[in-house]
Amino acid sequence: MKVLDGKNISNIIKAEIKESVDVRLSSGLKQPHLAAILVGDDGASLTYVGSKVRSCKQVGFISTLIRLKDSITEEDLLIEIKKLNKNNKVDGYIVQLPLPKHINEERVLLAVEPNKDVDGFHPTNFGKMALELPSFIPATPFGIMEILKRYNIQTSKKSCLVIGRSNIVGRPISILMSQKGSYGNATVTVAHSKTKNIKDLTLQADIIISALGIPEFLKEDMVKQDVVVIDVGITRVEDITHPKGYVIKGDVDFKNVSKKASYITPVPGGVGPMTIAMLLKNTLLACQRND
Amino acid sequence: MKVLDGKNISNIIKAEIKESVDVRLSSGLKQPHLAAILVGDDGASLTYVGSKVRSCKQVGFISTLIRLKDSITEEDLLIEIKKLNKNNKVDGYIVQLPLPKHINEERVLLAVEPNKDVDGFHPTNFGKMALELPSFIPATPFGIMEILKRYNIQTSKKSCLVIGRSNIVGRPISILMSQKGSYGNATVTVAHSKTKNIKDLTLQADIIISALGIPEFLKEDMVKQDVVVIDVGITRVEDITHPKGYVIKGDVDFKNVSKKASYITPVPGGVGPMTIAMLLKNTLLACQRND
Numbered sequence: 356m357k358v359l360d361g362k363n364i365s366n367i368i369k370a371e372i373k374e375s376v377d378v379r380l381s382s383g384l385k386q387p388h389l390a391a392i393l394v395g396d397d398g399a400s401l402t403y404v405g406s407k408v409r410s411c412k413q414v415g416f417i418s419t420l421i422r423l424k425d426s427i428t429e430e431d432l433l434i435e436i437k438k439l440n441k442n443n444k445v446d447g448y449i450v451q452l453p454l455p456k457h458i459n460e461e462r463v464l465l466a467v468e469p470n471k472d473v474d475g476f477h478p479t480n481f482g483k484m485a486l487e488l489p490s491f492i493p494a495t496p497f498g499i500m501e502i503l504k505r506y507n508i509q510t511s512k513k514s515c516l517v518i519g520r521s522n523i524v525g526r527p528i529s530i531l532m533s534q535k536g537s538y539g540n541a542t543v544t545v546a547h548s549k550t551k552n553i554k555d556l557t558l559q560a561d562i563i564i565s566a567l568g569i570p571e572f573l574k575e576d577m578v579k580q581d582v583v584v585i586d587v588g589i590t591r592v593e594d595i596t597h598p599k600g601y602v603i604k605g606d607v608d609f610k611n612v613s614k615k616a617s618y619i620t621p622v623p624g625g626v627g628p629m630t631i632a633m634l635l636k637n638t639l640l641a642c643q644r645n646d
Numbered sequence: 647m648k649v650l651d652g653k654n655i656s657n658i659i660k661a662e663i664k665e666s667v668d669v670r671l672s673s674g675l676k677q678p679h680l681a682a683i684l685v686g687d688d689g690a691s692l693t694y695v696g697s698k699v700r701s702c703k704q705v706g707f708i709s710t711l712i713r714l715k716d717s718i719t720e721e722d723l724l725i726e727i728k729k730l731n732k733n734n735k736v737d738g739y740i741v742q743l744p745l746p747k748h749i750n751e752e753r754v755l756l757a758v759e760p761n762k763d764v765d766g767f768h769p770t771n772f773g774k775m776a777l778e779l780p781s782f783i784p785a786t787p788f789g790i791m792e793i794l795k796r797y798n799i800q801t802s803k804k805s806c807l808v809i810g811r812s813n814i815v816g817r818p819i820s821i822l823m824s825q826k827g828s829y830g831n832a833t834v835t836v837a838h839s840k841t842k843n844i845k846d847l848t849l850q851a852d853i854i855i856s857a858l859g860i861p862e863f864l865k866e867d868m869v870k871q872d873v874v875v876i877d878v879g880i881t882r883v884e885d886i887t888h889p890k891g892y893v894i895k896g897d898v899d900f901k902n903v904s905k906k907a908s909y910i911t912p913v914p915g916g917v918g919p920m921t922i923a924m925l926l927k928n929t930l931l932a933c934q935r936n937d
Binding site: 387 | 693732752754768770771772773774776777779781802803805811813817824825832833834835836837838840841847935
């Protein structure tokens with residue numbers, strides 16, 4: 356059994372991005388610039404955005420954090436987005452979710468210029484990804500593909516079960532795993548809340564990618580020997596013995612499933628750290644496309 | 647066993663569209679207008695486009711056929727497309743494929759204004775479909791969903807095997823069948839050229855949608871009792887006993903598989919006739935969105 360160390364890979368990717376930035380700067384090319392819009396002051400969102408801003412610094416990007424009041428109207432938020440769309444100094448930007456309830460999230464995400472949509476949430480980018488055209492792949496599925504590549508885990512001709520059909524993880528990763536290429540070409544099944552007899556499916560899968568959000572859902576008796584397990588679940592579970600009062604649990608009973616797995620991502624330290632690295636990678640791509 | 651009569655359903659849909667057009671006209675609303683660009687004079691393409699033009703007449707649409715020489719440059723074709731994008735009289739249009747080899751098909755399809763892309767081939771429409779936003783669904787998968795609905799074939803909680811991962815059939819139908827809703831919610835597996843042991847998969851499936859292009863690939867011993875079979879394959883097979891010198895074969899050995907199937911589409915007369923009906927439906931939708 357080998358633990359897929361997302362933390363380590365994300366650091367390698369960040370170092371590679373830093374190197375690209377250094378080469379760019381010494382060649383007189385533009386420094387990549389990521390902007391983030393944060394509406395309100397939700398604690399978790401502040402933490403995420405803060406972490407993205409720090410990561411920009413690490414890799415030598417310019418970052419701009421645009422903080423807007425919780426009470427901002429949808430129209431005013433759309434005006435800020437139009438400004439970013441027009442601002443040539445910004446290569447890519449994200450709108451930190453969730454947005455306040457009085458704002459239509461869909462309308463906001465559709466207003467983001469696809470060429471700057473480094474989160475890869477705009478339909479145009481989703482469609483380009485599905486049709487195998489250059490696009491921005493959402494960070495989490497992009498990170499999963501990168502883990503598989505870096506560990507040289509061949510997926511061609513393998514059966515892959517994706518648990519979850521969300522727009523930002525399950526659906527895109529199911530498409531990517533099924534596309535042509537040595538880190539694709541898997542026979543992919545998408546399971547979800549209406550799937551019957553899920554254990555029959557998990558027992559058959561060579562690769563399981565779980566993005567369900569049910570702590571320790573996947574048990575040892577549900578997987579076959581030498582399965583590859585990618586755990587995208589991140590759920591806070593109350594734990595009064597822990598200083599924070601909670602622990603983070605994945606979808607997989609790591610302790611026991613890891614006994615049978617050939618490769619497995621831990622939680623935390625697996626897919627999680629990859630998301631910021633791939634957001635930075637998308638921003639670098641956006642900048643390179645502007646050269 | 648029940649034969650899913652696509653010919654009959656397509657006629658019902660066309661009658662419904664005709665009725666909507668009549669109501670529109672008597673309400674003083676605009677008559678729907680479909681345009682088609684045909685480059686060159688390939689026989690099959692002429693037949694297809696001719697059939698689309700005739701169907702427009704049947705349902706009361708205006709149709710415009712723009713015929714361009716085989717020798718047209720990509721730039722000149724793109725100028726024609728820009729004209730159609732700007733022409734307010736045209737609700738939707740198609741560019742008949744294939745295009746001559748000197749023209750980059752991808753570049754042309756990307757130039758089509760998504761709001762007029764009634765073929766649903768533009769990435770923005772593909773992405774919107776995948777993200778469950780209003781879009782134009784490509785005619786063949788749209789037609790398959792419509793057959794399932796009209797025959798009230800429940801798909802929720804069923805296992806569905808899609809054979810083929812093309813951008814215009816396999817991939818989109820796999821997404822539609824897996825989405826929420828009573829004619830979705832299936833647990834979908836996508837098989838393709840790199841899939842191992844396909845018989846294991848066909849034998850387990852409650853619903854099989856085959857878009858492979860191998861005549862009579864799916865045999866009786868590969869399916870379970872009461873399977874629902876949707877055959878998207880259309881291959882010309884030489885047959886000197888037939889006046890045309892060929893017959894059209896589907897992916898399914900209809901004669902024998904139909905003995906075990908609960909529902910099955912024939913070829914011809916199954917999915918095929920639905921494609922034009924759904925193209926017309928998309929054009930009506932485009933027109934309605936312009937009201």
